Amino acid sequence: MLDQFEKQLEYCTYCPRLCQSACPVLATEGNEAHAPWGIMQTLNMVRRGEIPFDEEIAALSYQCLTCKACTEQCHHGNEIPPVLHEVRKLAVKHDLAPPEITGFLEKFHRHNNPFSKDLLQKLKKIVPAKYFQKDTPVIYFASCTTIAQCPEVIRDTFELFEKLKIDFVGIYPESIQCCGYPLITGGLEDEFVELAEINFNTFKQYKTIITGSPACVYTLRETYKEYALGLGSRVVSINEFLEPYLHNINYQIKKSIRTKIIYHDPCYSCRYLHEVDRPRELIGQVTGIQPVEFNHHGEKTACSGQGGCYSIMNKDVSDQICKVRLEEVYEKNIQTIITQCPSCIHKFRKNSNHLIIKDLVSYLNDCIEGTKD
Numbered sequence: 001m002l003d004q005f006e007k008q009l010e011y012c013t014y015c016p017r018l019c020q021s022a023c024p025v026l027a028t029e030g031n032e033a034h035a036p037w038g039i040m041q042t043l044n045m046v047r048r049g050e051i052p053f054d055e056e057i058a059a060l061s062y063q064c065l066t067c068k069a070c071t072e073q074c075h076h077g078n079e080i081p082p083v084l085h086e087v088r089k090l091a092v093k094h095d096l097a098p099p100e101i102t103g104f105l106e107k108f109h110r111h112n113n114p115f116s117k118d119l120l121q122k123l124k125k126i127v128p129a130k131y132f133q134k135d136t137p138v139i140y141f142a143s144c145t146t147i148a149q150c151p152e153v154i155r156d157t158f159e160l161f162e163k164l165k166i167d168f169v170g171i172y173p174e175s176i177q178c179c180g181y182p183l184i185t186g187g188l189e190d191e192f193v194e195l196a197e198i199n200f201n202t203f204k205q206y207k208t209i210i211t212g213s214p215a216c217v218y219t220l221r222e223t224y225k226e227y228a229l230g231l232g233s234r235v236v237s238i239n240e241f242l243e244p245y246l247h248n249i250n251y252q253i254k255k256s257i258r259t260k261i262i263y264h265d266p267c268y269s270c271r272y273l274h275e276v277d278r279p280r281e282l283i284g285q286v287t288g289i290q291p292v293e294f295n296h297h298g299e300k301t302a303c304s305g306q307g308g309c310y311s312i313m314n315k316d317v318s319d320q321i322c323k324v325r326l327e328e329v330y331e332k333n334i335q336t337i338i339t340q341c342p343s344c345i346h347k348f349r350k351n352s353n354h355l356i357i358k359d360l361v362s363y364l365n366d367c368i369e370g371t372k373d
């Protein structure tokens, strides 16, 4: 068991803890058993057959945000999340997964999304009917978390398209609301493959699939490929899509855009998709200003606490991790956070009273008045 990860497990087992300042779970809990080396040492003992693979070990694999902050500080570039994803799959297969995970699956099954709601009906209230069309080469994939938790981002995206005279993007008019990311990160592989096949067969007809959620971009572009369901370069982030339009179109800027903002890099944007400069360039391009930076930004960003499926199991610690990130915003006396992940937006909103938390596209839409003809 886990022999394919021998190198990663051995590195962490004998490591002088080079990533010890990186892990938000360790920093918040102070529990070395949940540090990168703590989890990996235990799993290495399972690999060597020194301890059994049981419910306790299965639960341990969920004590990680899969944020990859440790990888950034590791001289070997060791990646913990792929090891834990494999352990989670084994946990589910052997009926050892924590009850929170099996409960999550029951909830998911009701409407093929983690919110147990018919999100298509909600989406239809957010976006004008004219955008719901199949016969277009370019489709916008509204992530389920965005529809459920920050629907204004979708409305703002289509408003921005109108301002930039982009009139060829449609929304798939039938029920597809989750890319499957929460399933695969939770180890629910069979269910993930079932959903991915449905999505693949729908999306393969399109030339371009745009999405505003970095975890969805990564899942549709990279994770699907691992299951021979690759959509490849047809999947683009909203930033990639908007970049040439914002560069080439002559638009008017509103006068009241001088608000001081701070930019939070979501883990999936910067450490999985390596999109670090582009959001800053888009802000600079449109407004002429640069956002204030967190002490840990770009590839060295800190997780909002909502990464992976960590909060399903560890709600309080997850909120605590978020509050640590927000402390810096208060210290810097900034009122507005711009970011680009629906889970981060929701988490920050839940854990702050008076801050304004906005998606990058909503912010750009606020700043742009319309095109100059």
Ligand code: SF4
Pocket (backbone or CB within 6 Å): 011, 012, 013, 015, 016, 017, 018, 019, 020, 036, 037, 040, 070, 071, 073, 074, 075, 076, 077, 078, 079
């Ligand atoms: S991730 Fe790298 S730095 Fe961290 S414990 Fe493992 S080997 Fe060491």
Ligand code: SF4
Pocket (backbone or CB within 6 Å): 022, 023, 024, 025, 026, 035, 036, 063, 064, 065, 066, 067, 068, 069, 070, 071, 080, 081
């Ligand atoms: S991926 Fe993130 S939460 Fe998991 S061990 Fe590494 S730093 Fe800690």
